[in-house]
Amino acid sequence: MTRIIEARNLRKVFGDFTAVDGISFDVRQGECFGLLGPNGAGKTTTIRMLYGYSPATGGTLNAFGGPLAENLRSVKMRMGICQQEDNLDPDLSVEQNLLVFARYFNLPVEAAQKEAHSLLRFFALEGRSATSIRELSGGMKRRLVIARSLINRPDLLILDEPTTGLDPQSRHQVWQRLEELKARGLTILLTSHYMEEAARLCDRLLIMDQGNILVEGPPAQLVMNHVGREVIEVNAPSEAMRTFLQDKGVLFEEVAQRLLIYNAGDGELFIHLSRDFTRAGCTLRQATLEDVFLRLTGRELRE
Numbered sequence: 001m002t003r004i005i006e007a008r009n010l011r012k013v014f015g016d017f018t019a020v021d022g023i024s025f026d027v028r029q030g031e032c033f034g035l036l037g038p039n040g041a042g043k044t045t046t047i048r049m050l051y052g053y054s055p056a057t058g059g060t061l062n063a064f065g066g067p068l069a070e071n072l073r074s075v076k077m078r079m080g081i082c083q084q085e086d087n088l089d090p091d092l093s094v095e096q097n098l099l100v101f102a103r104y105f106n107l108p109v110e111a112a113q114k115e116a117h118s119l120l121r122f123f124a125l126e127g128r129s130a131t132s133i134r135e136l137s138g139g140m141k142r143r144l145v146i147a148r149s150l151i152n153r154p155d156l157l158i159l160d161e162p163t164t165g166l167d168p169q170s171r172h173q174v175w176q177r178l179e180e181l182k183a184r185g186l187t188i189l190l191t192s193h194y195m196e197e198a199a200r201l202c203d204r205l206l207i208m209d210q211g212n213i214l215v216e217g218p219p220a221q222l223v224m225n226h227v228g229r230e231v232i233e234v235n236a237p238s239e240a241m242r243t244f245l246q247d248k249g250v251l252f253e254e255v256a257q258r259l260l261i262y263n264a265g266d267g268e269l270f271i272h273l274s275r276d277f278t279r280a281g282c283t284l285r286q287a288t289l290e291d292v293f294l295r296l297t298g299r300e301l302r303e
């Protein structure tokens, strides 16, 4: 199994604040790997170290089989980076943004133009070549930033929140494109706050918080291990129900006026609760990655 990225004990300290606290993970060739975590968890800081934007305070970092720091120039030629902020040049047109970017990679003009056209088509931006960045919608800008990160035909695509702020249509379109790229063999590393996105795209992911890794694994396995197959949700639970659950030793979590029971089992408990305690507002649903995320990182607001 070829490892594209090998991070060992990776640390980043700003003054006396530790943003990334000695994390280790691998990104394997051909997979989509996700970094998840609440605001301020250290995802962007981690990613910035991976592409040499900000040097690590400690630990070792290999990319494409060699130490990153020693091969930064050649490694960057093989990476496509899509940063969290849309950093397009507002004074240039859509196509010019791609062509100027292609110059960093010494692409011959003709090849760059050809690549730009094909990327614009791929991201449904054909016919927008001459449009000014200022006239683009948020979704178009995001698609253009992703297109731009592919201009050098990278072997590793790094995406920091690729679909934040997009409407569902644009988000699904981006997902489809990323799936096509993955099918062509591209290795992808992404961060996301959308659990549905991470569950759909990522082969493996890690959830981090306060600079540390909490869990790592394939999304479906994380769901099975941490919340089970199904979850029971109860709206406005009665005291009698709470007492019943406590007596039975069933673990539950209280969220505002709701009660969540993970590892809900074979449905017997659900039938019992909905029949004997509450007719309305008791639902049995499939457990999701969002359940895992909230269970592990808590429900308090960050930052």
Ligand SMILES: Nc1ncnc2c1ncn2[C@@H]1O[C@H](COP(=O)(O)OP(=O)(O)OP(=O)(O)O)[C@@H](O)[C@H]1O
Binding pocket: 014, 017, 019, 037, 038, 039, 040, 041, 042, 043, 044, 045, 046, 084
């Ligand atoms: N240049 C910096 N100087 C000081 N502190 C920083 C710097 N960059 C990041 N931090 C701090 O490091 C922590 C991690 O930030 P980071 O941007 O990596 O989080 P994140 O997981 O990407 O969050 P978000 O989901 O909001 O993008 C935050 O507390 C942030 O304030």
Ligand SMILES: [Mg+2]
Binding pocket: 043, 044, 045, 084, 160
């Ligand atoms: Mg970030």
